[in-house]
Amino acid sequence: MRILWDGFVEAWRLLLGGDAEIYQITLRSLWVSGLALLIAVVAGVPLGGLVALRDFRGRRFTVAAINTGMAAPPVVVGLLVALFLTRNGPLGEFRLLYTTWAMVIAQLVIALPIVIGLSLAALQQLEPGLRQQIAALGAGRLQGFLLQLREIRVALLASVMAAFGAVISEVGAVMMVGGNIRGQTQVLTGAIVQETRIGRFATAIALAIVLMVLAFGANFVLTMIQQQGRRRA
């Protein structure tokens, strides 16, 4: 019990004292996950729209693949990305393995199906009649798509937050492709693993607090926006 208490006290001391390493790790986490998320949203929402609104051969298979991707275990993603980036792999020449870029790629692979899948589902739930009404209002293809995104804005935000939650808290993929190298590729989750392993519980707890704040913060923002959407509706 004492070890836990001492750990917490020390953790708060580190956080409030502005421990440089903790802040560096936090910033790296935010940068890796944030960039992966940004790319996932920019690419994933239009892709979700394409799958939701277009009829094409293999559409069912594509949807099934996306849904499977949403549930892909991070370690499996890490393994796949590592295989592609390893020196003898298809993308080995770019020498990305054990860099933050490799981590961004791995987290992108995790986040992308979530963003595509959730925006696809939200778009499909829009009534066909509304889509038709939007066209009848004189919307061009892009205008119509943007107007539909506006209609599903709460669901879109949920998909962004869900993806953020998934990438900020995953440990398997980033450790496999980033190597969890202290000062270079170590992010919050990897650092917690390492600090716990070597018995520096206070630092591990401090890092865990930061991670929890980020994860809860994201969910809090999401909940607030959803509730506001409900109140206004």
Place this chain on the structure above:
Amino acid sequence: MTNAASRPDDGSAPASAATGALQPGRHGAAAAPVLEARGLQVVRGGRVLAAADDLTLHAGRVHVLLGANGAGKSTLLKALDGLETARGELRFEGRAVATAAARLALRRRTAAVFQRAYLLNTTVLGNVESGLRLRGVPRAAARERAGAALGLLGITHLRERKPARLSGGEAQRVSIARALAVDPAVLFLDEPLASLDPPTRRSLTDDLLGIFAETAMAVVWVTHDRDEALAVGDAVSFIEEGRIVQSGAALDVFAHPVSTSFATFLGLDTYLEGVVTNFGDAVTRLALTGGAVLVCGEAPDGPAVACLPPEDVVLFTAPPAEHSASLRNLLPGKVKGVRPAGRLLIVTVAADGLEVAALVTRAAFDDLGLTVGGAVLAAFKASAVHPIPRHERRPA
């Protein structure tokens, strides 16, 4: 214009009739063609879902697409509005609408209201502005025009309200205001009243007809309701299995259905046109265009059409003494024709410049000793005549 219905001979009527350019409507003004469809077909999976061989919409006219549910009316409406791809020729203001870009251009000159008001998740004002904004109208101008449209529909007080807090009738008014705000050349209304309660339906119909009377837009009004068609339509096209079976001036089409299925759809009612007048003696009268004056059910003064169900018409060979108090309308005439309707008979009576259909039992027919050409009295209560107000439209 004929003001009384005559039934088609069973099966002998031609399966299709002229569906071409409408004759000048009841106001006589020649209106400009806005949208023309020639050999237009919506084909899906090898099946023709809707077709218009020859259909012309004119400025300032309400063209009703009438038919049973699933007849293809809505599909045809969508094809005419460029919402469905279709084979054949569609011309808007003389220009062919053949490409996706041309269909978009068409939709930007038209507006559509559907049975359900599909409103965007923004304020009422935001909704009414949306069509204008999508068409590139600057925000300030869009806001002004949207405000005017809200005023036209009497819903200015709802401008900041969200769609979830609107009643069905209010939502449909917003949808209509949104359509009118863009000042469309053609307004498409797909069963706009179908999901509303009767009082809301009546008030909205009155408002719409008032608005139409003040504008020169062409209106396409899809409905399965014959009374609605009669009340709003300058022209009516009857649609069956995706095809226009009959098209023409509303009263003409109703009075002379060319197919038995259309006649069945219309019911066996006699359709009358005239002007309702209340003289202050608690009696409402309908002066028919043919000259006869009938005592009818309550209705506001003004032009109206009326249905007279044949089961409400009683035939006599001599004036009925004891019934005369309630049978306010007593028309002397001659039996023009007799035909079976199931176990009953439809007797057509030519009386006082109009034709009235009466449904009688075979026994009654024999008892009265009726013969074609023989004298007869057609009698019916005032309440049997239901006038439906029609708004006169300003000649376009």
